[in-house]
Structures are given as structure tokens and as C-alpha cells.
Amino acid sequence: MMLWVTLLSTIALGWTTPIPLLEDSEEIDEPCFEPCYCEVKEGIFHIHCDSKGFTNVSQIAQIWNRPFKLNLQRNSMRKLYFNSFLHLNNAISINLGNNALQDIHAGAFNGLGILKRLFLHENKLEVFRNDTFLGLESLEYLQADYNVIKRIESGAFRHLHKLRVLILNDNLIPVLPNYLFRSVSLTHLDLRGNRLKTLPYKGTLEYVGRSLMEIQLEENPWNCVCEIVQLKTWLERIPYTALVGEITCEYPFHLHGKDLREIKRGELCPLKNPSSLRRDLGPQESPQPRVASIQVLTSHPLLVIQTRPPIPIICPARCICNLHINDLGLTVNCKEKSFHNISELLPRPLNAKKLYLSGNLIQKIYRSDFWNFSSLDLLHLGNNRISYVQEGAFINLPNLKSLYLNGNDIERLTPGMFRGLQMLSYLYFEYNVIREIQPNSFALMPNLQLVFLNDNLLRFLPNDAFAGTNLARLNLRNNYFLSLPVRGVLEHLSSIVQIDLHQNPWNCTCDIVPLKQWLEKLSSVIVVGDVICKTPEFAFGKDLRSLEPEVICPELKSSSGSNPVLPGREDLNTEGSKLSEAGGRGAVPLSVLILSLLILFISAVFLAAGFFAFVLRRRKNLPFRKRSEVDLTGIQMQCRIFEDPRELDVSLTFFFLL
Numbered sequence: 001m002m003l004w005v006t007l008l009s010t011i012a013l014g015w016t017t018p019i020p021l022l023e024d025s026e027e028i029d030e031p032c033f034e035p036c037y038c039e040v041k042e043g044i045f046h047i048h049c050d051s052k053g054f055t056n057v058s059q060i061a062q063i064w065n066r067p068f069k070l071n072l073q074r075n076s077m078r079k080l081y082f083n084s085f086l087h088l089n090n091a092i093s094i095n096l097g098n099n100a101l102q103d104i105h106a107g108a109f110n111g112l113g114i115l116k117r118l119f120l121h122e123n124k125l126e127v128f129r130n131d132t133f134l135g136l137e138s139l140e141y142l143q144a145d146y147n148v149i150k151r152i153e154s155g156a157f158r159h160l161h162k163l164r165v166l167i168l169n170d171n172l173i174p175v176l177p178n179y180l181f182r183s184v185s186l187t188h189l190d191l192r193g194n195r196l197k198t199l200p201y202k203g204t205l206e207y208v209g210r211s212l213m214e215i216q217l218e219e220n221p222w223n224c225v226c227e228i229v230q231l232k233t234w235l236e237r238i239p240y241t242a243l244v245g246e247i248t249c250e251y252p253f254h255l256h257g258k259d260l261r262e263i264k265r266g267e268l269c270p271l272k273n274p275s276s277l278r279r280d281l282g283p284q285e286s287p288q289p290r291v292a293s294i295q296v297l298t299s300h301p302l303l304v305i306q307t308r309p310p311i312p313i314i315c316p317a318r319c320i321c322n323l324h325i326n327d328l329g330l331t332v333n334c335k336e337k338s339f340h341n342i343s344e345l346l347p348r349p350l351n352a353k354k355l356y357l358s359g360n361l362i363q364k365i366y367r368s369d370f371w372n373f374s375s376l377d378l379l380h381l382g383n384n385r386i387s388y389v390q391e392g393a394f395i396n397l398p399n400l401k402s403l404y405l406n407g408n409d410i411e412r413l414t415p416g417m418f419r420g421l422q423m424l425s426y427l428y429f430e431y432n433v434i435r436e437i438q439p440n441s442f443a444l445m446p447n448l449q450l451v452f453l454n455d456n457l458l459r460f461l462p463n464d465a466f467a468g469t470n471l472a473r474l475n476l477r478n479n480y481f482l483s484l485p486v487r488g489v490l491e492h493l494s495s496i497v498q499i500d501l502h503q504n505p506w507n508c509t510c511d512i513v514p515l516k517q518w519l520e521k522l523s524s525v526i527v528v529g530d531v532i533c534k535t536p537e538f539a540f541g542k543d544l545r546s547l548e549p550e551v552i553c554p555e556l557k558s559s560s561g562s563n564p565v566l567p568g569r570e571d572l573n574t575e576g577s578k579l580s581e582a583g584g585r586g587a588v589p590l591s592v593l594i595l596s597l598l599i600l601f602i603s604a605v606f607l608a609a610g611f612f613a614f615v616l617r618r619r620k621n622l623p624f625r626k627r628s629e630v631d632l633t634g635i636q637m638q639c640r641i642f643e644d645p646r647e648l649d650v651s652l653t654f655f656f657l658l
């Protein structure tokens with residue numbers, strides 16, 4: 001099936017009010033302006049001043065009497081001053097993209113009363129103030145993606161009554177102020193790639209949706225806790241096609257990578273009862289009529305307000321495809337359509353960036369499946385029946401960043417499965433039946449940041465399981481781990497920011513001491529949840545970190561003199577010395593410490609005493625404080641073995657105890 005879907009941006013290109021048009025052949029009675037270039041295109045006078053090195057709008061010293069579009073892209077403007085555009089009052093479109101704009105002074109746009117489109121993308125704007133857009137009463141389209149906007153004041157758009165399209169993706173917006181959208185009726189809103197954690201109904205969402213056709217919220221660090229239920233509920237009430245892409249949770253850790261719409265309400269908000277949720281959403285009756293009006297609008301023939309021919313989108317049969325307004329990447333949604341085989345996806349879409357195949361009946365993944373999907377950055381194969389992944393299955397996906405294989409029947413991970421995924425950052429394998437991970441499975445993915453292996457059947461991780469990666473997040477919850485070695489496994493997690501070890505039957509015996517020490521090096525924020533011992537009996541139900549090493553492993557205490565056969569002893573020693581370098585707490589078992597210090601000290605004391613006497617004889621007249629410093633140096637010289645002054649402190653304490 002070939003779908004001729006309207007390119008959404010063309011809607012925005014269409015004028016809703018008529019502009020006097022020129023014939024392309026018509027003589028232009030307007031002058032141009034050196035060094036710019038002018039033309040009549042689609043009946044409108046265009047002035048092209050891109051890449052001319054302008055630093056100030058006042059340099060465009062020309063007046064045009066008919067409506068025109070002015071292109072000032074790729075110049076070097078840093079500021080827009082008060083009344084900058086007064087003489088350009090017939091502009092209907094101004095493109096200031098790719099400049100160096102940092103600041104827009106109040107009243108900069110005064111006089112631009114018929115301006116419909118304003119492009120401010122790829123600048124360095126940080127803030128939209130209440131007075132930033134004064135004078136733009138006719139503005140319909142505002143594009144300010146790829147800036148560094150951190151703050152928007154609540155009245156910034158209050159005079160933009162005609163604003164329909166607002167593009168703010170790839171900024172740093174942490175929160176939208178209340179009532180920002182009270183005076184506008186947006187049809188398109190792009191907030192991708194910001195820092196939003198939630199969107200409340202009251203004050204924000206209640207003003208979006210009356211006329212909404214498209215909203216994009218991807219790539220924000222959504223915090224999927226109770227508060228976000230308001231957003232989830234709102235999303236359920238807008239038409240399915242209005243939300244382009246996923247709302248992927250960033251927090252809490254166990255919901256990382258999940259689509260908000262697929263998480264059950266109870267999981268987001270375990271404590272609250274449903275009636276209080278409904279209260280959060282505001283009056284029950286208010287969103288209801290809006291849904292109806294949205295649906296009317298989306299079924300509205302789009303061609304009416306469109307000037308360009310529609311761009312063809314090739315979409316596989318049974319799927320829904322959405323084109324992103326900016327990068328022209330396609331999101332292909334083939335969820336829950338009973339596909340058995342990826343080869344059934346025909347015709348193959350062009351420039352597909354995201355492919356959602358979750359909830360189908362796929363059992364096997366072949367190398368040939370993704371031949372025509374090389375632009376994919378996200379592939380969702382969650383909740384299928386996949387038990388077989390051919391070697392090199394993903395080799396044709398060099399741009400893939402997120403791979404979801406959760407909820408399948410995969411038993412084994414091998415290095416060959418992941419060949420070619422050099423950009424992969426996020427890998428989701430939870431809820432499979434993985435028993436085995438072969439060595440170096442992840443080693444060919446240098447950009448890997450997150451691996452979810454929770455809810456599998458793992459008992460062991462191989463040596464070098466994470467070698468070659470720089471993992472920040474790892475979820476091992478709910479497997480069958482009794483212990484995990486530091487050497488060869490955990491030691492490669494030097495960049496870890498979150499690790500979940502909850503719900504494993506930890507066997508708190510000698511073997512686990514290195515793991516305990518490793519955990520103690522990490523802050524409690526990094527270790528998500530508890531690490532509860534299951535065996536032996538005395539440790540049952542206790543957190544590994546709360547137990548003394550000598551309790552876990554009595555051999556540590558009793559065996560200090562002889563040379564005991566101590567499991568994982570090598571781990572222990574190397575880890576111990578590393579830890580004391582790092583100033584770790586309780587790093588070396590006390591018995592070992594005392595013994596070695598004693599031996600060293602007895603010799604040190606003898607050597608030092610000799611030196612001491614020598615120094616004292618030479619510097620008899622020094623005041624006491626000064627002398628003690630000298631003494632210290634003397635001891636330090638003798639005890640070169642203690643490279644770290646911290647250890648010297650310890651040893652001095654021992655010295656005095658003696």
C-alpha cells in the first residue's frame with residue numbers, strides 16, 4: 001500500500017490568509033539590495049541575504065513595499081535591537097536561522113505586524129521573555145530549535161493569538177511555565193530533545209489540544225512517577241495520530257526506556273487511588289468535549305490549507321507512518337499487527353528512523369530483515385516470540401542507537417548477534433530466558449551505555465562480560481546470581497551511574513566479599529534497591545552492605561597468620577589495595593592490616609629510631625613543632641613503602657599505640 005500522507009510541515013507552509021501573489025514571469029518593480037539576491041518564487045517576492053556576513057539587521061538598509069520573505073540565514077548577528085525591523089514592516093517571513101543570536105531586546109520585532117513565519121533555529125538564545133515577541137500579532141509559525149533555551153516566561157506568547165506551529169526541539173527547557181499556552185491554539189508543538197520531566201494538566205496541557213494535530217515529546221528525561229499520570233491520561237484522550245513517537249521514561253530506573261503509554265497506572269502511582277487521580281486531571285467534563293473537536297479537526301481535509309503538493313511517504317502495509325517535521329525522518333509504527341516475519345514489511349519505507357514492531361508474533365530475526373533500514377536509530381522488537389537471532393542480524397544498522405528485545409524467548413547472547421552495531425547506546429533484554437552470555441558479547445559496541453538484563457535466568461557473567469564498553473547503567477535485577485566477581489566483570493564498570501542488583505539469591509559467603517567491597521565504593525545513589533542475602537541462613541534477609549566482612553567470611557579473621565585457601569582471595573587483595581588508595585572505608589580486612597603494619601613498623605621503627613637520633617643530634621636547637629616535622633620526614637624516608645600519606649597516618653597511630 002502506498003500512502004500519500006501530507007508532509008506536516010507543508011501545512012505550516014500554507015498561508016491561512018491570502019497574500020497578494022505575483023506571477024513568476026512578472027516584472028519585479030521592487031529593487032533588490034546588494035549583496036543579496038532577489039526572485040519571485042511561488043508568487044512571492046524573496047530576498048536572499050544568506051551567508052553575507054551581516055552583523056546587524058540595520059545593515060539591510062532597504063525598504064520594500066510589497067510583501068516579501070527575507071532570508072538572513074548563516075550571517076553573524078548576535079543581537080536583535082529595539083525596533084530593528086521597523087523598516088522591514090512588509091515582511092511575511094524572516095529567517096534568522098544559523099546566526100549567533102544570544103539576545104533579543106524588548107521590542108526588537110516592533111512593526112512586523114504581518115509577519116507570519118519567524119525562524120530562529122540554530123542560534124544561541126537562552127530565554128524567551130514576556131517582551132521578546134512583542135509586535136508579532138500575525139505570527140503563525142515560530143521555529144527556534146537547536147538553541148539553548150533554558151527559560152520561557154509565562155507571558156512570552158500571550159500576544160501571539162494566531163500562533164499555530166511552535167518548534168522548540170533540541171533546547172534545554174526544563175519546565176514549561178503555567179499558562180504559557182493560554183492565548184494560543186497550537187496545531188503543532190515540537191518539544192523533543194529538551195529537559196522536561198513532566199507536563200502537568202493544570203496550567204499546561206489544559207491549553208493544548210483544542211486544535212492539536214501533532215505533538216512531539218520524545219527525548220526528554222520523563223520521570224515516570226505519580227505526577228506523570230496527568231500526561232498519560234491526557235495522551236489517552238488526544239487522537240492516536242497526534243502524538244508522534246514515544247514518551248520514553250528516563251526515571252525511575254526500572255522503567256527506563258519504557259513507553260509511558262504502555263505502563264500501567266498502578267505501576268506509576270502505586271499509592272494513590274484512582275479517584276484522586278481523576279481530581280488531578282481537573283474537571284472531568286472539560287477534556288471530554290475537546291476530544292471531539294480535535295477529531296473533527298484531524299479529519300479536516302488538510303489539502304485545503306496547503307500550497308505544495310504532498311510528499312509521498314512509503315509506508316509498509318498495516319503500519320502507520322509519521323514524518324517528523326524537521327529532519328524528515330519517518331517513524332514507522334507496526335505495533336500489534338500480527339506480523340510473523342520482518343520480511344512481510346512491504347513496501348520498504350525510505351529514511352525510516354524509528355521502527356516499532358512490538359507486540360507481534362515474530363520468532364526469528366534474519367540478517368536479510370534489515371537490508372533496507374540502514375537509517376534506523378531505534379528498533380523496537382519487544383514482546384514478540386523471538387528465540388533466534390541470526391549472527392550479524394543487525395549488521396546493516398550502523399546508525400542504530402536503541403534496540404529493544406525485551407519480552408522475548410532469547411536464551412543466549414553472543415558477540416555475533418551484535419556485530420555492526422557500532423552506534424548502539426541502549427540495549428533492552430529484560431524478560432527473556434537468557435541463561436548464558438558469551439564472553440565479549442558486548443565488546444563490539446563501544447558506545448553502549450545501558451544494558452537491561454533484568455528478569456532473566458542468569459547465574460553467571462563471563463569474564464570480560466563488559467570489557468570494551470563504558471556502561472553507565474546496568475540492570476541485573478531478578479536473576480539467579482549468587483555472587484559476581486569483581487575481577488574480570490565488575491571492574492570494567494568504572495563509569496557506572498546506576499546498577500540494580502535487587503532480587504537475586506545472593507550467597508553471602510567468602511566469595512561475595514569483593515562484590516561487597518566494590519559496592520561500598522559506590523555511592524548509595526548508584527546502587528538501585530537492596531542487595532539482600534538469601535543464603536547462608538544467618539545472613540538471610542540482610543543487606544550485603546550491612547554485614548561485616550568477618551561475619552560473611554570468618555576465614556578472614558582466623559586465617560591471618562598462615563596461608564589460608566580463601567576463595568576469591570586474589571580479588572580481595574588487588575581490590576583491597578585499590579580501595580585503600582581510593583581512601584575506601586574498611587577496605588583491607590583488619591587482621592591483614594594489623595599484621596602487615598606490625599611487621600613493617602617494627603622494622604620502620606628501628607630504622608627510624610636510628611635516623612631520628614641522627615637528625616636530632618644535628619638539629620638540637622629547632623623548636624619542637626618544627627622538629628616533629630623533621631621527624632616525620634625522616635620516618636617517611638625510611639618508610640618509602642607507604643606511598644600514600646593517609647597510610648602513614650594509620651601507621652603513626654599504630655606506632656603510638658605500641
Ligand SMILES: *[C@@H]1O[C@H](CO)[C@@H](O)[C@H](O)[C@H]1NC(C)=O
Pocket residue numbers: 056057058081082083084
Ligand atoms: C545595530 O543596529 C542598532 C540599530 O538598529 C544600533 O543601535 C546598534 O548600535 C548596532 N550595533 C552594531 C554592533 O552595529
Ligand SMILES: *[C@@H]1O[C@H](CO)[C@@H](O)[C@H](O)[C@H]1NC(C)=O
Pocket residue numbers: 130153154155156158
Ligand atoms: C510575564 O507575564 C505574565 C503574565 O502575562 C506574568 O504573570 C509574569 O509575572 C511576567 N513575568 C515577568 C518576568 O515579567
Ligand SMILES: *[C@@H]1O[C@H](CO)[C@@H](O)[C@H](O)[C@H]1NC(C)=O
Pocket residue numbers: 340341343366
Ligand atoms: C520468514 O522469512 C524467512 C526468511 O525470509 C522464511 O524462510 C520463512 O519461511 C518466513 N516465515 C514465515 C512464517 O513467513
Ligand SMILES: *[C@@H]1O[C@H](CO)[C@@H](O)[C@H](O)[C@H]1NC(C)=O
Pocket residue numbers: 347348371372
Ligand atoms: C532493498 O533495497 C535494494 C536496493 O538497495 C533493492 O534491490 C531491494 O529490492 C530492496 N528490498 C526491499 C524488500 O524493498
Ligand SMILES: *[C@@H]1O[C@H](CO)[C@@H](O)[C@H](O)[C@H]1NC(C)=O
Pocket residue numbers: 482507508509510511535
Ligand atoms: C554458598 O557458598 C558456599 C561457599 O562457597 C557454598 O558451600 C554453598 O553451597 C553456597 N550456597 C548456595 C545456595 O549455592
